[in-house]
Amino acid sequence: MTAYDNLMAFQRDTEALAQIAGRLSWDQETMMPRGAADQRSDERAAMEAVLHQRRTDPRIGDWLAQVGQPEDPVAAAQVRHIRRSYERAARVPEKLASDIARLVSRAHVVWAEARADDDFAAFAPVLKEVVALRRAEGEALADGGDTYDALLDDYEPGAKAADLVEMFGALRPRLVALREAVLSKPPMPGLTGSFDEQGQMNLSRLLAKTFGYDMARGRVDKAVHPFSSGSGDDVRITTRTVPLEPFNCLYSTIHEVGHASYEQNIDPAYRLTPLGGGVSMGVHESQSRIFENQLGRSRAFCGWLYGQMRDTFGPDIGVSTEEDFYRAVNRVQNGYIRTEADELQYNLHVLLRFDLERALISGDLAVDDLETAWNDRFEADFGFAVDRPAHGVLQDVHWSAGLFGYFPTYSLGNVYAGCLYAALRKAVPDLDEGLARGDTSAATGWLRENLQRHGGLYSPRAVIERAAGQAPSEGPLLDYLEEKFSGLYGL
């Protein structure tokens, strides 16, 4: 066995164990008996300890030293991933890592209570601790470089906040302007009627297959939060049902199928290796968003979906033409909550968080001033005031979990989706003809071939650039949104 063989054999087992840990999370959200929570914490902690030990195993360092820089591009990419992950793990003192794990576990509980009580002051003390420890971790990882960038790198390898500031700076004013123009127009129709749970789940499974999800290597279950879990041949998704809001279920499903297809479509040769998963959160989100929005909320696809809705729930769903159904799907409304935001406003929610969390990590913004800063920024972008903390600064789980640097990947994913969609339309001029028949194969096949199959082979930016044919920028997303919503609202 060469050092490379040893390294990869060891890594394969680690990846396999990481898949098991992921399945355990899936089980917890879908199948676990409610009385098993405490025992499950112990089980997960034991598994995390095994994974941490393997990821910092000094033999990895020895093998890496012997391997050097392989010439084969696949081997080089494998080694690049392993080296990056090993070096990052080695930079964080073990005590700091375990302090953070314990702290965020506590912070999550405090946050959930504070949100229920609409009481930011109850969350602030523990959030200060989380900010302090994650800042310390960022400094350790940055090794003299930018602290926030070091945290961002966990979710979007290679991304720099300064680039995102520029990109999002170009995004924000045009989104605010578009939002204002749209909301000055009469509102779109909405659905009414009853949408039984079984019908929603049946239609979810149909949509999953329609978007190319391989049910023989996955499954769809219900959970409180929709998510996708796993890589390779076992990629499971969840969705949720809300009685009066079938779009919640259906578009959550399409979104998660975007994530899941990416994992399912990676070259099988990369299974249980560092190349065998999606390359970054941003690229992952580009897949979920292009499935959900550019394809799933397109006029052509909505025409097909309208027929499916009527077949499933009967003719009385509150709209009676394909065009009105398309307008209902794409209705823009005021709202406080990021996860419920429409395609137009979603990125404004994200940009707000990105700016605030950078200020928290740099120390320019104190946790005690966070609620006011949130409310001021929200009113500036959305034109109305936050009514309560649960609808504002306390709405998202991320900061309580220490996930600083995660939010911007949502908008980066949308920007990437915009670039990919522009290239897809050029490559497949008759895209809408298929979508209008409920046939997504031209689009999903193009994404598989040009992006998904590569897994972690290229860097996030590089894989987008290869597929889109140009360096990623916010322009295509803005052009798409302005064209779509101008048409919808007659601007």
Next chain:
Amino acid sequence: MTAYDNLMAFQRDTEALAQIAGRLSWDQETMMPRGAADQRSDERAAMEAVLHQRRTDPRIGDWLAQVGQPEDPVAAAQVRHIRRSYERAARVPEKLASDIARLVSRAHVVWAEARADDDFAAFAPVLKEVVALRRAEGEALADGGDTYDALLDDYEPGAKAADLVEMFGALRPRLVALREAVLSKPPMPGLTGSFDEQGQMNLSRLLAKTFGYDMARGRVDKAVHPFSSGSGDDVRITTRTVPLEPFNCLYSTIHEVGHASYEQNIDPAYRLTPLGGGVSMGVHESQSRIFENQLGRSRAFCGWLYGQMRDTFGPDIGVSTEEDFYRAVNRVQNGYIRTEADELQYNLHVLLRFDLERALISGDLAVDDLETAWNDRFEADFGFAVDRPAHGVLQDVHWSAGLFGYFPTYSLGNVYAGCLYAALRKAVPDLDEGLARGDTSAATGWLRENLQRHGGLYSPRAVIERAAGQAPSEGPLLDYLEEKFSGLYGL
């Protein structure tokens, strides 16, 4: 931290990881997408490697040496389990252990094909290899002692084949005689009608609760084979449904609830320790069998179940009195298959396997002669000939999996159940009054208090002896069976 603390902390994580491995098996039988089988093999192999490494970690030996023999009885029992497991693991060369793992994985596939083809000769070569390697393992474990005993000890710590030979030797003639007497009488009525799957599953869940299964710490799913999985606060069971045979589903459920209650009712202080699981296969089987047979197939309980059956499936189930329902539940019929055998004949199937597998391990019986030996013995005990290998020597998975020493624990469990039931009847004279109302709490409470809660604290024989008030013997089981079936068949 003392050496004992270190030992227990390490062991707790190992037990937690073992629970995860068990849940992975559960997932495989219930939830896993069919296309995930290959990847799952890799995942399980990685997990097994972690567990093996932990179980043979030399630090355990160091800690054990420092701990010596604790005075506290609970600590002493923990150390006894850990020492036993560590010493056994240390005796088996790593190469032999991994050779066996690989071999049985292959043997299983060969066996399944041979069974489908009714071709013992196709299975014989790989079975020879399995026998040879397991014999080698037994010799390594026995360290000069009896080879078969060393294998048996894996499933029933402390048991000796010589004692079982004596016990089963007393069991066999009286069972053969009882069987002949019963089958000379007119057959019992059977169920007819249709028993929809949903009704069977609903009644299964009702039965699970009726027998004290804590649904907040477990769940019931469908699988090809009924089983119970997990310890502590996450103990899941499966059952199966066969359209025309509701008893298959219902009594499988009660059987698995017996196993699951044992795990659920162990003292919570033992959770994720060596004391936190059932102490042996035989004691486990005593719980599943007393739930299923002595309680679930009793005249009193059948009266209650008859009402539930009519409520669930309507009045046309083929029998129209409680007495006929009781007779249908306990119908004795000729049959080839162990897993479908009635309470009277079941042990004869097991005894046959016990005698043959001892002869295989000792070398007194060659694999090439196994099919003939099986068929001869079957005809001697059951009075008719095996019609095909799938109904005979190829019917069980155990030998292909290398599980020599496992079969006798089934009958030992029945013997234990007989002893426990005799003691239970003395302790709870009005047992039948509760059972007739579908109230099993007096029985299940007695078993929990006198046996289940102890987990691994006492040896298998000791915990039975404490609960039953006398050393285990086959007498009570035989007396119970002779009384029950004499009454049923008017002998």
